[in-house]
Amino acid sequence: MAQVNSCLKRVFIAFNLFFAIVGGVIIGLAMLSQIFTNMNQEQMMENRTSGLILLYVIGASTMLIALLGAYGAFKEHKVSLIVFLVFMVIGALLMIRIGIPTAAVRPQLERELYERFSRVLPLNTASEEVKHLADSLQTQLHCCGLFSSSDWNDAIPDSCSCVPTEEKDECQLVSYRNPINVFLYQNEQNRKSIYRQTCFPIIMHYIFIGFDFVIGVVFTLAGLAVIGLILSSIMIHQLRHPRRTTILFSIPTTFTPGPPKYQELQNPPPKYEELQNPPPY
Structure with a gap:
């Protein structure tokens, strides 16, 4: 059971x-x-x-x-x-x-990660491991720099490069210093199209998710x-505490009728005329 x-x-x-x-x-x-x-x-x-x-x-x-x-x-x-x-x-x-x-x-x-990421700046002087990680994030997330493109100073890597014809809204044109000839800084050849979005907000978005x-x-x-x-x-x-067997109380459905309160007499009482004129013995 x-x-x-x-x-x-x-x-x-x-x-x-x-x-x-x-x-x-x-x-x-x-x-x-x-x-x-x-x-x-x-x-x-x-x-x-x-x-x-x-x-x-x-x-x-x-x-x-x-x-x-x-x-x-x-x-x-x-x-x-x-x-x-x-x-x-x-x-x-x-x-x-x-x-x-x-x-x-x-x-x-967010505040703790901001402080931690700020310690690795500038990115161009960071360790090779940090640089490689930053390049991978910039390539995958389509961003440039942790907080701005200036995080790389003038050594903006190719992972920040953005093609204007494909992603016009995501690109911006910035000037960078040519390490070979510093006098070409304002030349058109020293301008580079990079991603407008920075990486830190995107990283925080995925971290919060x-x-x-x-x-x-x-x-x-x-x-x-x-x-x-x-x-x-x-x-x-x-x-x-298992369920105990239920006890059913049976109520009788048939009733035995009790004796009547009055019972009919078998011998009726004598009439009044018989009482007045009793029979002779």
């Missing part, structure tokens, strides 16, 4: 299936991120490794815990549900612990963990 409410059981299994799908989506996003970063930046391998590992661990753990909860609900296995409940408590506390400080740091992120995505995933997992905690607690309670 089933000890858990069938409706609750179906809801809990459906919840765990959705929970497993969320874990699969996280793993898929980690794989896409790995593919794109492999295509774009090989030198960023070390910096992205910890983030990718974290995404893989979160996704795989989510799927395994969801399968454990679905199995415990389907088989009505108390130990599996208790283990699932423990993981839900730990997961909810961990996600809240990560999500709240992360959301609090977001408003300060990733930051908001992480915050959304963390709080979504926290909410799902709380829901799973509540549902598993109810199921464990029902397993510990």
